Structures are given as structure tokens and as C-alpha cells.
Amino acid sequence: MKTLSQTEENYLKEIFHLSTAVEDRVSTNSLAARLNSKASSITDMLQKLADKGFVEYVKYKGCFLTELGESIAIQIIRKHRLWETFLVNKLNFGWEEVHAVAEQLEHIDSLKLIDSLDHFLNYPKFDPHGDPIPDKNGNIVYRESILQLIEVAPNSLVEVVAVSEDSLALLKFLEQHGLRLESELEILEKYPFDESMRIRSAKGEEINLSKKVAENIRVKFLAKI
Amino acid sequence: MKTLSQTEENYLKEIFHLSTAVEDRVSTNSLAARLNSKASSITDMLQKLADKGFVEYVKYKGCFLTELGESIAIQIIRKHRLWETFLVNKLNFGWEEVHAVAEQLEHIDSLKLIDSLDHFLNYPKFDPHGDPIPDKNGNIVYRESILQLIEVAPNSLVEVVAVSEDSLALLKFLEQHGLRLESELEILEKYPFDESMRIRSAKGEEINLSKKVAENIRVKFLAKI
């Protein structure tokens, strides 16, 4: 199988993320926004990816990955998350520093490398942001009963299990308030006018979280208080 | 400092290797041969690199690196050799498997990454092929009194200290005969008609080495026998 360009790989990865998280058929404009590119460039590339059999694409109707395209996307995500794990676990990077470097490392092409790395890291199941790491065969084990913090009702106790990985500012903010994976926190109050919320961290600090922040923290429900 | 393309980095690296190992001013054709490219392509790129201040280039007279160009080349070589060391020491790659992967990894752009890696590997001085690893400041400590095996007279005992790194076939050949870094061997006889030689390995095996092979093994003289 001939190897794809970095650009093509980034397109497939982004189509995968959008089609699992947001829309079934991925629109030209949503890709343009995520890839910091223009709609016309996206159209060009979608035609090429469709020719090569990586996506199904119908003019004006958006696209989705073929089985082949999806398996490639998953392997790139596997590499991305394994490298992030390496950087945090072995090289002592902070979780907010790894994404940018992993965006480069995910394109290194060597099966032996990535399998050896997986072994070296002891076959980790989740990356530093709580996201599942696909295995060699592309299987992804999603966690059960995870919800966005913003969906949780007041007077609930929850545990942080994942955070949106690609916002540097968010990760720094969480770091600053001692919020990380496995942190427990209590939802004190929700303010409907701006969808912000007030929470109490494990060590008693009360923190206001904006809508944006609360959307990007994923938690597991622990108890009613 | 804005970041160079992978292609530009490869040109600088190759100019560095050729101008230290072979010729003071690097010719268009020698670059074309090393970069598997055509002379006309080299000319184009040299003009660009000269514009950007990485090389001195005079039409028809070849080129050499500026101080800036050299410092960039050395940092790429540093990355290449650190990654090779990582692959062998941590991921259990064979020394013949690492060069191709390092050719990709050397272009990853993150100072923190490479310095952390250096630390993680315990500041190695030499890579798996015996080549010196430049430090953070670009200093390279070359070994004293190293010669090519082909230059050594019969009845000498020598120790292998480095091998040409980028020939897969050579490395596999050496591996097969148990020849590696720190191996001791005895030069038995030299055959002038094809410049081949006969040697005896530490464990007594007698092996014939072609000119090509004997040129690409670097040794330290130990004793006359």
C-alpha cells in the first residue's frame, strides 16, 4: 500500500473526528474550519481522496470515510496517542505540551516503530487526555457512561476521565486549578444565562467554569450529594 | 527563526556530510548523486539556499555552508543520531534498521523533545554506528586516530569503532559475521588486484572483505601481531 502525504493523512483524521463526534456526513465547510483552510481547497482534496477510494463523496452532500479510509485514520490516531503517552510518561512533558509535537510524530511511517513503542509503553489503553488508544488492529474501546461536564446536574459528584486535547489554553487552565484526570469534583450551581457553572475541586477550591470549558471536560458520574 | 522544509534540511545535511568527508566546495553533481536527484534540481535549490543565507554558492563553482547553515545541519544530525540511539537502546531495533526511520524522525521540530530525549538516553556520545552525537550547542567530538580498515597493514590487530551507517546491505553482512562495534579483528592478508582483504574475527572465523566493505569500516589500531 503506497503511502499517503501528510496532508492526506490530516484530512482523513479530521473527517474521522468530525464524523464520529459531530455529523454523519462531513460538510465541506466544517472541514475547512477544522483544517484552517478554504472550502475550495477542501473540495479539491475530497475529489482526490474519493478517486483514491478513501472517502465517499457526493457533490454538495459532504463525505464520509470508506472502510479503507477509516482504518488509515484510526492508525494515525493510534500513533498520535501513543506518542503523546510516550512524551508524558517517558519524557516528562506536561499534558498541555504534547499535542503539537504529536501532530508531527503521527506521520512517521514505520509499523515496527509504533508497535515497539506500544510495547515499550506497556500497551497503554488511554492517552494523557483520557482518550482511548486504538490497538494494532484498529479496535477502539470507548468508555461507558461518559458525559460532558456541562450536562451534569448540580449537587453531583463526578470524576474527570478525559479532556479536549487540542486546546492549549484549556489544558493550562485546568492545570492551574489542579484539575486533571481522575480529579473528583462537585457541581455546586449552574447559571442558565451563560451556561457557566460553579464547581468545588477535591481540595475545596471553588471555581467558575465557562460554557466552553464545561463542554470540554468529560466526566463519570459518581454520586448525588 | 522560521522553520525549513524537510527538503531544505536534507540538502543542508548532505552538503555538510560531503564538505567534511569529501570535498571542500561541494559540487552540483555530487549532491545530485547523494540526494537521488537531478543536477538541474540541485541548481534551483542551491540558488534558494544561497538567497536565504544558508550556503555560499558561486555559479559553476559549487557551494559550502555558511555558519548558520552549518549549525542547522549539525542540529539535524544531532536529532538523527539521538533517534537512532533511542531505537536501538530503548526499542530494541537492530543497528541496520534504524537509519531509514531516523531519516524521518530527524525532521521533527521541537527543541524540548530532543533535549528531553538526550536526557532520557543519558547523554550518549556515539550513535549505534559509532558516529559522534553533536551536543546541544553543536559541538562534535571526533575520535582520535581512527582509520578506514582498508588502510591497515596485514598482521595488525584492530578494534571496530564505527561503520558506514547508511548501507543496509553492509550492516546486515557485518551482523551475519558477528562483526559489530568493539569487535576485535586481525588483518591477515591484502589482495592488491581488487583491494580486498582477508581478516580473522575475534572468534576465529576467517572472512574475505571486498574493497567496498573495508572502506566502510572504521577501526582503531591495537597492536602488531
Place this chain on the structure above:
DNA sequence: TTTAATTTTTAGGTTTGTCTAAAAAAATTA
């Protein structure tokens, strides 16, 4: 020191991935 061979450069193209501006289709609103 001419002539011949070799090396290097220029001229003119190609491919990949991008862009802007204009046209076409689809979705919304009236």
C-alpha cells in the same frame, strides 16, 4: 591551443496543495 567531453545552468513543464473570485446549487425566509 583547439577540439572534445563533462559539468552545470537555463528554459520550459508537471504535480501537489493552496488561494481568490465567480458561478452554481441548496437551504432559508418571506
Place this chain on the structure above:
DNA sequence: TAATTTTTTTAGACAAACCTAAAAATTAAA
């Protein structure tokens, strides 16, 4: 349903890195 707005595609260009073929400069041979 007709008009308007939004989304998407097409048309035409551009920069990077490469190529082939032809011209020019340099080097080697006669």
C-alpha cells in the same frame, strides 16, 4: 413558491520541488 442567503463547486493562479532537453561554461584530451 419566489426571493434571498448560505454553502459548495469551478475557473484560473501561484509557490515548492521536481523533471527533461537544450544551451553555456568548465575541464580534459589531442
